[in-house]
Amino acid sequence: MFTRTLLQNRKLASPQQPMRTATRLLRTFKQEDQPRLRINSVAPNFTANTTQGQLNFHEYLGSSWGVLFSHPADFTPVCTTELGAFARLKPEFDQRNVKLIGLSAEGVDKHNSWIKDIEEISSLQKFSFPIVGDVEREVAFLYDMVDEEGFKNLSGGIVATIRSVYVIDPSKKIRLIITYPASVGRNSAEVLRVIDALQKGDAKGVVTPVDWQPGQDVIIPPTVSDADATKKFGEFKTVKPYLRFTKA
Missing domain, CATH: 3.30.1020.10 (Antioxidant, Horf6; Chain A, domain2)
Known part of the structure; x- marks a missing residue:
């Protein structure tokens, strides 16, 4: 289960602090409580259950680059193709010292079932990076992943977006943010190209x-x-x- 301690006083954890125990499934999300994430903001930390067990996001990234990308639900057609594409490209991301982590606003058990479909459809022997279970949509809120209509439904109801990509460097700073509409599939090769460009720029x-x-x-x-x-x-x-x- 996604975790956080500050629900009682309605304040978000700072970007450097992990969130802890949630006391109820749904809560009231307020825009004034939402962090403003920009290029070069520190990527907010969180601790959550994933398909590879509970992890702390910053600890998972370690000294690597990271790509966090999100989905509104499991067993959705566009998202299924996207996760398969990123999984096929994982060796390329590995070569660039980049860790992948997905997110979907449903539970880990359902993620594990969905992974079987992703492996079948994308001809993968094994899907090998974690997917966060964000049932309470806490990470979606923390990272401002939804559109205007979706924000109204964060506490309960259908959210069509939660379709964002964040490229994060080893200092935990966000270097790229892209949010896609529900109807448009992502370009996984473009994410790889951006990382090549960022790494080249930083090095040279x-x-x-x-x-x-x-x-x-x-x-x-x-x-x-x-x-x-x-x-x-x-x-x-x-x-x-x-x-x-x-x-x-």
């Missing part, structure tokens, strides 16, 4: 242009002078004073 002090793929030229930030760019990168091509390309 560069930024990446539109549709960038590994191996293509990168952009030197405007904050770096030409003289410093020559020292750091060697040769580069100037298209405009503010747009300079160099080898990755």
Whole structure:
């Protein structure tokens, strides 16, 4: 069961603190209690039951990058294809030191049954990353995963969204947030591409242009002078004073 201690006084745990024991299935969610998550916010910590046992989110990530992605319910068609796609790409994420973790707003027992369908449909021998059981929708609230209509139903009722992706770096900062509508499947290859771009930028002090793929030229930030760019990168091509390309 998802856990938290602060239901009595209606205050959220700070982003650095895990949540503890929930005292009832449904509660009143208030927008004024919801953390404002932005790029470079610390990813809120939580402790929850998953298909791989109870885990503390920050401890699970350790010193790795992470991708947390969510679903409103089990045995839903679009989400089934998405989980299968991420599972097939898991070796690629492993190579980049990225841990995957899914979430669905139903219980772990149901998740385990759903995984059998995912394995069958996606031709997987074994589904190998955890899925959080978020029956009480506490993590969905904490991470602001729902649309306007869905928020009204968080305490009980149908929520069509809870369809967000968060890329989190080893310092536990959120580096990417994408929220999808119910009718549009995610692009798992794009999540992988973004991680490649973020890791390249962090390692080399560069930024990446539109549709960038590994191996293509990168952009030197405007904050770096030409003289410093020559020292750091060697040769580069100037298209405009503010747009300079160099080898990755």
